[in-house]
Amino acid sequence: MSGLALPEVNPAVLDKRDRIVAALAAIVGARWVISEHDELRAYETDALTAYRQVPLAVVLPGNTAEVSRVLACLNEEGVKVIGRGAGTSLAGGALPLTDAVVVGVSRMNRALHVDTFNRTIRVEAGITNLAVSGAVDHLGFFYAPDPSSQLACTIAGNVGMNSGGAHCLKYGVTTNNLLGLTVVLMDGTVIELGGDHLDSPGYDLLGLLTGSEGQLGLVTEATLRILPKAEGARPVLLGFNSSADAGACVSEIIARGMLPVAIEFMDRPAIHICEDFAEAGYPLDVEAMLIIEVEGSPAEINEQLENIIAVARRNGAVHVREAKTPAAAAAIWKGRKSAFGAMGRISDYMCMDGTIPTGRLPEVLVKISEICQGYGLGVANIFHAGDGNLHPLVLYDVNDPEQLHKAEACGADILKLCVEVGGCLTGEHGVGIEKRDLMVHQFNATDLTQQMRIKSVFDPQWLLNPAKVFPLEGRPEPARVV
Amino acid sequence: MSGLALPEVNPAVLDKRDRIVAALAAIVGARWVISEHDELRAYETDALTAYRQVPLAVVLPGNTAEVSRVLACLNEEGVKVIGRGAGTSLAGGALPLTDAVVVGVSRMNRALHVDTFNRTIRVEAGITNLAVSGAVDHLGFFYAPDPSSQLACTIAGNVGMNSGGAHCLKYGVTTNNLLGLTVVLMDGTVIELGGDHLDSPGYDLLGLLTGSEGQLGLVTEATLRILPKAEGARPVLLGFNSSADAGACVSEIIARGMLPVAIEFMDRPAIHICEDFAEAGYPLDVEAMLIIEVEGSPAEINEQLENIIAVARRNGAVHVREAKTPAAAAAIWKGRKSAFGAMGRISDYMCMDGTIPTGRLPEVLVKISEICQGYGLGVANIFHAGDGNLHPLVLYDVNDPEQLHKAEACGADILKLCVEVGGCLTGEHGVGIEKRDLMVHQFNATDLTQQMRIKSVFDPQWLLNPAKVFPLEGRPEPARVV
Incomplete structure (x- = not known):
């Protein structure tokens, strides 16, 4: 692993592996839980292939309700969770952990509703980026963010990493093309953020979730802005x-x-x-x-x-x-x-x-x-x-x-x-594991602490994608908050 | 007050008023603390003039360091704080409270640095919206968000309310034209958010602060995007x-x-x-x-x-x-x-x-x-x-x-x-006190709780602008978090 430390493995979790797999199977059906070592190796890395970890298990829920039950179960058991779109992350954001369950969104890949009048599309988060444009192409519209991996990468991953692409100079990155999200928190709570409209009252949790690298919650549905294709x-x-x-x-x-x-x-x-x-x-x-x-x-x-x-x-x-x-x-x-x-x-x-x-x-x-x-x-x-x-x-x-x-x-x-020179560590790939230890060059301890407090609010036990984004040193003790 | 309840007045704070005024005067100088009832009446309302409360005192710090010391002092004393730009808020976001100190940014009104090559301007947060465009007009640039009150309203208030204006259809609202912020938290901590660059690693706290109606921290400086004026x-x-x-x-x-x-x-x-x-x-x-x-x-x-x-x-x-x-x-x-x-x-x-x-x-x-x-x-x-x-x-x-x-x-x-019809309670004026009790029509209890947890992280005692945004019922007990 080339010097990049990972959080300590929790042996108690490894010991109760069979019980966890059975519990997950009871929620989503046994065919949607992967627990054989050979099959799990397909999930051992993302596009930052220098780093590999075979996860405890992979679960593929079919809808928001199942994701909610899966997370509630794993939260109860104190098991770490790595959300996964298509595994195309270039900074190791989707790298699994030995004692973590990977929750994949690949089965949730439908376009749900197109509204050309308001220029929006509602999708399940496992749909690929290119399939979004595909769903509205015949109507003369497209979805603007276009990462190089757009044939494979999912909207869930795009939201997690706030992905850009060649055309974001004019059209902005994911956060500029996102109107609403359904998010499942680590305790299984389902929250709805944003909507079909401009702005929103209260705090901008939609913006906060975007680019949070799967550390605050798992995205299951999204409302995206679509744009009319240019004349030429x-x-x-x-x-x-x-x-x-x-x-x-x-x-x-x-x-x-x-x-x-x-x-x-x-x-x-x-x-x-x-x-x-x-x-x-x-x-x-x-x-x-x-x-x-x-x-x-x-x-x-x-x-x-x-x-x-x-x-x-x-x-x-x-x-x-x-x-x-x-x-x-x-x-x-x-x-x-x-x-x-x-x-x-x-x-x-x-x-x-x-x-x-x-x-x-x-x-x-x-x-x-x-x-x-x-x-x-x-x-x-x-x-x-x-x-x-x-x-x-x-x-x-x-x-x-x-x-x-x-x-x-x-x-x-x-x-x-x-x-x-006044710039920053990432543009569109995220921090992941690759740049985690460099964050101290971007932020001082106060800035990092304030960000980590936000994580503790959404995920008090630090179970969601915990190896990433923040240096291991200086983290708070996982603790319950208000 | 027409039926809109306010948080209970803290009599202990009223009792120690003289001590608080003296402490503030020691930080900013006596001439920048207003405590006479007649003078305080100038601050008893904002542009939602149906509602009025004369505050305990008004303090006008001259720089970020003074804001930090003022907030640390008031946090220690358990005194509520209402940040104030020009008081042009239309939803009562800047309405004072009897037992709160108003912290005004009117003395911090300078343009600090213009960079036309990178199309940015760094300003103190008390500068008026129109003065930002004024500072770059001779260079052929302008600042896009243009609320109707732009002659008077401040960037601090614009950030707090995520203000828009007639031209935001093309150029976006404040959040789309903001690159960086200096923010003072309630305990006096100073944090820097964003910078001169696109995107930022870690969580989008810059977006979170924007539109948070002075409940998470007070903005003292901002880096804004400026745009070249159109040909015609x-x-x-x-x-x-x-x-x-x-x-x-x-x-x-x-x-x-x-x-x-x-x-x-x-x-x-x-x-x-x-x-x-x-x-x-x-x-x-x-x-x-x-x-x-x-x-x-x-x-x-x-x-x-x-x-x-x-x-x-x-x-x-x-x-x-x-x-x-x-x-x-x-x-x-x-x-x-x-x-x-x-x-x-x-x-x-x-x-x-x-x-x-x-x-x-x-x-x-x-x-x-x-x-x-x-x-x-x-x-x-x-x-x-x-x-x-x-x-x-x-x-x-x-x-x-x-x-x-x-x-x-x-x-x-x-x-x-x-x-x-799928829209929301506010576009550019904010929730303030006016729409606070309507928030239950936009959000369910889970959604609101998640937002309020964020407030508790930034401001555990709920001292910053506490009468606004969230219905009084269902709030958490103010409590320390990680």
């Missing part, structure tokens, strides 16, 4: 002789208040790896490339691209190619979308996720490259530049323990740099 | 033969995903009252009127208005007037902006604030008129239609106790109707 969209591809030039171009676009739907950044290593894989027609003689997409009516698209290209040329763009046809647009995006797969063919990598004020982009890119050189590790940068959300891919060999250690240290230095 | 803007004035037609027009505009900056609605009584006062040139032969403003480049403005007018004609618009000149635009807005003043000339009124799913607008407008007729009270409707945020003005005579009682009951029925 078109990307432009811009090449620069330095990452600093490309970064300065992004900064100026944002500072001027232009609002493309996406600004994706790739540096030289990323360009070459993607071009080799996807033959997207990227320029191979530049140091950095931006893919900027705008949308609207044909007139709006032309006007926006004209303004963007003017900014790009002022910032030293040496290559400018507008996608004149849908095929050309598809080719530009094909390279970007296959980036992580293409990268995986040539090297193991650790995908970092930090956010910085966009004005600091040029200097931070230079410093990241210096940090990686210092560790003797390669780095490729492919990320959502418009929101300042960086994704440096630190390249290493997963089978070399020393390299894993170096990559972790290198990633930590990059994230500390993000905090130093 | 132009309103169109649309008249209809029925409120239902105007409502249907709004619903169709929203459902089609058009995004004007503002959609303001006025019904016949409102049109006549405003026209009499402001001579804005409104049509007097229609039942309802919309003011819709769009912005962008000249080409974008033309295209948007063309599409909007087509929708309006399809929904029965009988009067269409585009503002062809800046003077014509100013005239259209002059009437709207003087609406509340114009109304005040002819009648007392109670301004309600409910939000509904925009698709239900036509039917809700009809029902509101029926409810008011049932009580024999007049009603005028002037509101932000695009977000479904209603502001029915229930007309009554403030000096007739029976009419006040009827107006309150009528207002309550209107808000219950909003909840029934």
Whole structure:
């Protein structure tokens, strides 16, 4: 586990494993409880595959009422719970624990109700992100947040991690596209948050739950905002002789208040790896490339691209190619979308996720490259530049323990740099287990204590996803509150 | 106080009043503590003037450190605290209590730092809303949320109530334009929330504090998002033969995903009252009127208005007037902006604030008129239609106790109707004292308990603005938590 400590295993829980499995089976039916070691291994990790733990059991409830009974039972028995969507979390947020039960939402995957007049859709939380857009596509609508894993990842996971995606520059992240939630608390209580309307009286518990990484409750249903599809969209591809030039171009676009739907950044290593894989027609003689997409009516698209290209040329763009046809647009995006797969063919990598004020982009890119050189590790940068959300891919060999250690240290230095320039440890992947011990660089003890007090209110025994988000040191004793 | 119960007065606090005043004077200096009854009367109410309480004292700290010491002192003494911006709250959120100290932010009113590259401004929380835009106007930027009281109201109050305004249809409310906060908790602890970046690791305490009506902590500084001013803007004035037609027009505009900056609605009584006062040139032969403003480049403005007018004609618009000149635009807005003043000339009124799913607008407008007729009270409707945020003005005579009682009951029925159609009790004014006892119609006991547990974490003794937001019945015993 590479130095990341986990909470102590509770031996009493392991001893009563059979009783727990039987109790869960009585609630959801035996076929929806997984307790054989070989089957459990399918759940031993998420997309941060360097870390693995086989859970005590996996339970797959079919509806909110069953989730409520499952949690009430496990709360009574003092058993830890890890909520799980599709297990695509990149920061280990869904990593199981030996003495914990994984509660999966995969059976709860229906779209329940579409309301195009109010532009909302009600879904069960196990529906995949792409299936939400799929359910409203024929009506001319879509669901905006689009994480790279959207084919697999669930709304439950998106809410837990406050997921973003390439298009969140214009449309915001999950929290900006969420109107209501049904949440089951650890003691089995079911609460309804938000609704079909703007704002809500009282405290913003809807916002609080979003991004809380499964530590405050399990989401079983959600009301999402859907948006009418734009009349059209078109990307432009811009090449620069330095990452600093490309970064300065992004900064100026944002500072001027232009609002493309996406600004994706790739540096030289990323360009070459993607071009080799996807033959997207990227320029191979530049140091950095931006893919900027705008949308609207044909007139709006032309006007926006004209303004963007003017900014790009002022910032030293040496290559400018507008996608004149849908095929050309598809080719530009094909390279970007296959980036992580293409990268995986040539090297193991650790995908970092930090956010910085966009004005600091040029200097931070230079410093990241210096940090990686210092560790003797390669780095490729492919990320959502418009929101300042960086994704440096630190390249290493997963089978070399020393390299894993170096990559972790290198990633930590990059994230500390993000905090130093006024940014933060995560943009859209969450803290999970990966960045848990780095939280002390973002927050002082007072700030962390205040957050942990909130967890104690929702989950007094600290049973929900307890290994994550907060450093193990300085935690309160699990204790009952008002 | 018209039937609204307040928490019991703590006689022990009244007895030690002199000691408390002396302690506060030792922290901030005697000139910044108000304790004379006549001077305190200036603080006895907010904009919900039907309710009044003269506070124990008023203290005006000069910086975060002083706020921290003031709260630590009052927490130690067990004295209730009411935070106060400019006292423009329309729901009684800033109503003082006899045994409470009012902590005002009026001395902390500076803009601290402007960063146009990252589009942020750091301010002290007592700065007025309009002064924020004023501080960046010469740089071509503005601060988007624009409550009607923006000349007077403070950022502290805006954060406390999650304030909106006419332009929040496009730009969002306070929570969407806020990046960071410095907050002092009741025990004097200072916490920093958010920062200059997108998203933040850990729980969304920034969102939780926003709209918490001064019950979780006092805001002393804020980092706000500023936006580049649009190239241009132009309103169109649309008249209809029925409120239902105007409502249907709004619903169709929203459902089609058009995004004007503002959609303001006025019904016949409102049109006549405003026209009499402001001579804005409104049509007097229609039942309802919309003011819709769009912005962008000249080409974008033309295209948007063309599409909007087509929708309006399809929904029965009988009067269409585009503002062809800046003077014509100013005239259209002059009437709207003087609406509340114009109304005040002819009648007392109670301004309600409910939000509904925009698709239900036509039917809700009809029902509101029926409810008011049932009580024999007049009603005028002037509101932000695009977000479904209603502001029915229930007309009554403030000096007739029976009419006040009827107006309150009528207002309550209107808000219950909003909840029934899937909406909520407030859009931008907050719950305050006015809607406190209606919260049971929005939330069940479980939902309310969960919210109140959050308050107990931040403020275990329930000293911060305790008379507001939650019904007095069903509250937890003030108690220490982890």
